[in-house]
Amino acid sequence: MAAEAQFARMNGLGNMILVVDMRGRADAVTPAAAIALNADPATRFDQIMAIHDPKVEGTDAFIDILNCDGTKAQACGNGTRCVVQALAAETGRKAFTFQTVAGILNATEHADGTISVDMGKPVFEWDRIPLAEEFFDTSRIELQIGPIDAPILHSPAAMSMGNPHAVFWVDRDPMSFDLDRFGPLLENHPMFPEKANITLAQVTSPSSMTTRTWERGAGLTLACGSAACAAGVSGARTGRTGRKVAVTVASSPNRGTLTIEWRDDDHVVMTGPAEWEWSGTLDPSTGAFRRDKTGAAAL
Ligand SMILES: N[C@H](CCC[C@H](N)C(=O)O)C(=O)O
Numbered sequence: 231m232a233a234e235a236q237f238a239r240m241n242g243l244g245n246m247i248l249v250v251d252m253r254g255r256a257d258a259v260t261p262a263a264a265i266a267l268n269a270d271p272a273t274r275f276d277q278i279m280a281i282h283d284p285k286v287e288g289t290d291a292f293i294d295i296l297n298c299d300g301t302k303a304q305a306c307g308n309g310t311r312c313v314v315q316a317l318a319a320e321t322g323r324k325a326f327t328f329q330t331v332a333g334i335l336n337a338t339e340h341a342d343g344t345i346s347v348d349m350g351k352p353v354f355e356w357d358r359i360p361l362a363e364e365f366f367d368t369s370r371i372e373l374q375i376g377p378i379d380a381p382i383l384h385s386p387a388a389m390s391m392g393n394p395h396a397v398f399w400v401d402r403d404p405m406s407f408d409l410d411r412f413g414p415l416l417e418n419h420p421m422f423p424e425k426a427n428i429t430l431a432q433v434t435s436p437s438s439m440t441t442r443t444w445e446r447g448a449g450l451t452l453a454c455g456s457a458a459c460a461a462g463v464s465g466a467r468t469g470r471t472g473r474k475v476a477v478t479v480a481s482s483p484n485r486g487t488l489t490i491e492w493r494d495d496d497h498v499v500m501t502g503p504a505e506w507e508w509s510g511t512l513d514p515s516t517g518a519f520r521r522d523k524t525g526a527a528a529l
Contacts, residue, residue, distance in 0.1 A: 232515040239507045242308025243482040244452030259514040261300030266517030268298040279309040297447030304332040305392030307455020311345040315504040332392025346501040353390035387464035394426040395460035404430035404442035413444025431461040453482040462490030
């Protein structure tokens with residue numbers, strides 16, 4: 231048993247997030263705790279964002295990210311917005327700098343409550359995504375699913391946003407595809423030695439698209455922020471869209487939208503909402519938890 235840690239159940243466009251306050255202590259949320267928390271309907275989640283004391287000067291915190299199957303993720307856009315909202319509510323500050331295993335992220339809460347996260351630079355080199363095969367141009371890799379002469383999904387754009395992504399272009403609503411069937415096959419395809427997050431994207435105008443994602447380590451989620459970044463960047467990279475797009479996440483409640491801008495300095499900035507649901511305390515080694523009685527937004 232470990233000392234209890236405060237946590238908040240939050241969401242970003244429906245992407246279910248547990249923000250856990252691990253500051254001032256040396257232990258970590260264990261994979262076993264993640265699996266136990268995910269098994270309880272009250273705390274079922276897509277990602278845990280564990281806030282640790284900063285490890286490098288100039289950052290406010292180190293963020294450890296776990297998927298609901300207990301594996302680690304290098305990036306989580308929706309979860310990062312949740313962390314910003316929780317820390318902004320606690321401190322009154324509006325701007326934060328975080329360290330993750332994927333690098334340093336700057337984030338800001340705006341006056342209207344939306345949050346922008348600089349998700350860093352996209353990575354296109356095949357061996358850094360990583361892919362199992364060498365591709366000079368990863369904006370359209372050879373990979374398909376379905377009958378060989380009439381593939382259902384084919385030629386995705388591959389890239390890393392800190393975590394690996396494949397974006398398949400589709401010409402109808404992404405909700406009309408059996409992503410629960412294709413998702414696991416593609417996530418675990420030998421092309422992706424570290425697996426991949428699989429997104430279907432329908433371009434609806436030069437400045438808008440609709441997406442749906444099968445997440446590595448989490449399956450079908452209501453929304454995935456880093457996938458929206460990957461789709462936005464891939465749209466611009468392949469000439470389908472401009473560098474600023476409204477990404478409607480088809481699977482999210484009310485088909486919510488994230489704004490993705492691939493800036494001229496190569497950084498990708500994601501802007502969208504975060505929502506606090508309730509708070510409690512948990513044991514980060516076992517996942518045993520208690521819900522707070524108070525209704526106030528807090529960690
Ligand atoms: N939901 C997250 C992505 C989690 C990524 C994770 N599934 C992985 O790369 O293993 C997001 O909003 O960006």
